[in-house]
Amino acid sequence: MEIKVGIVEDDKLINESLAKLINDSEGFSCKDTFNKAEEAIKRIPLLNLDVVLMDIHLPGKSGIECINELKPNCANTQFVMCTSFEDTDSVFKSLKSGATGYIIKSTQPSKILEAIIDVYRGGSPMTSHIARKIITSFQEVDKNLELEKLSQREQEIILLLSKGLRYKEISAKLYLSIETVRTHIRNIYEKLQVNSRTEALNKTFRK
Numbered sequence: 001m002e003i004k005v006g007i008v009e010d011d012k013l014i015n016e017s018l019a020k021l022i023n024d025s026e027g028f029s030c031k032d033t034f035n036k037a038e039e040a041i042k043r044i045p046l047l048n049l050d051v052v053l054m055d056i057h058l059p060g061k062s063g064i065e066c067i068n069e070l071k072p073n074c075a076n077t078q079f080v081m082c083t084s085f086e087d088t089d090s091v092f093k094s095l096k097s098g099a100t101g102y103i104i105k106s107t108q109p110s111k112i113l114e115a116i117i118d119v120y121r122g123g124s125p126m127t128s129h130i131a132r133k134i135i136t137s138f139q140e141v142d143k144n145l146e147l148e149k150l151s152q153r154e155q156e157i158i159l160l161l162s163k164g165l166r167y168k169e170i171s172a173k174l175y176l177s178i179e180t181v182r183t184h185i186r187n188i189y190e191k192l193q194v195n196s197r198t199e200a201l202n203k204t205f206r207k
Contacts, residue, residue, distance in 0.1 A: 003120050006052040007033040008040045008066060009082070010059055014105065018053060018082070021109050028116065035059075037066035045073040051116050053082040054099065056090060064090075064097045071098035078119040082112070088133050101125040146204045149191045157184050162201050 005022050007030060009015040015033050022030040032047055034040040037058045044052065052070075056063040067079045080101035081094045091102055101119045103112060104127060115125035126134075147155055153174075160170045167185075171178045185197075194200045 002027055002029040003116060004048070004050045005030045005116060006040075006044060006047065006049040006077075008035075008037065008052060008058065008063060009033070009055045010035045010057075011055075014055075018112070021112065022116075025113055028113065037061035037063065040066055041069050044070055044077070049074075049077050050120055051078050051080060053080050053112075053116075056081060056083040056085050056094065064093050067094070067099055068097040080115060080119050080125065082107075086130065086133070091130055091133060102130050103127060104130075146192060150188060154184055154188050154191070157181065158188055158200060158204060161185075161197055162205055 005028060007015055007018050007022075009018065012035070015035060019030045019033050022028045032043070032049065034043065035058075038060055040052075041061075052074075054063040054067060058066070061069075063081065063083070070077070071079070078101070079099045080103060081099045082103050082105055083090070083094075084105050086104060094102055101115055101124055103115050103125060107115070107127065118125040147158075150158065156174065157170060160173065165173070167178050167181050170176070171181050174181070176184075188200055189195060192200050192203050194203060
């Protein structure tokens with residue numbers, strides 16, 4: 001059984017190169033290619049494709065908008081972004097629209113075929129570089145949300161705790177009494193819903 005692949009790509013050379021790669025590889029076929037999102041939106045729901053490689057930057061509607069409109073009508077089709085854009089915003093908007101994979105156009109041909117197989121089998125292919133961006137973004141969001149719970153003074157104290165300073169050293173650095181430092185730290189624990197320095201640091205400075 002062949003994996004039926006569609007391509008939405010406005011660059012003629014890239015479109016043809018991808019189609020040739022797929023058609024020349026055993027176990028794949030690509031009979032349907034498009035250079036505009038509007039055309040793809042009309043035709044793809046009628047084709048019963050397994051996988052669609054989608055560019056983001058298209059004339060008219062973007063690839064993200066294209067997937068957003070196609071997804072409700074193509075329950076059995078998996079969409080993989082195949083693009084030059086590596087910024088976190090593009091990645092998240094693509095995944096939110098319904099894409100289940102994200103690869104870069106400069107990816108080696110063999111890796112593109114592997115990505116098609118992966119998404120066809122239920123995976124979510126993306127380069128390690130893209131995966132790291134996603135993980136880092138989640139960690140930064142979590143860290144910011146936790147720090148926002150703390151006052152400016154509490155943020156200063158937890159930053160000093162993260163550097164390994166003891167209560168006495170924090171007291172001297174911030175010109176506070178040790179008891180005041182202890183009070184701030186108790187408040188930090190309460191706000192973060194933790195019971196120790198280690199838990200507080202793990203929650204606010206995840207690595």
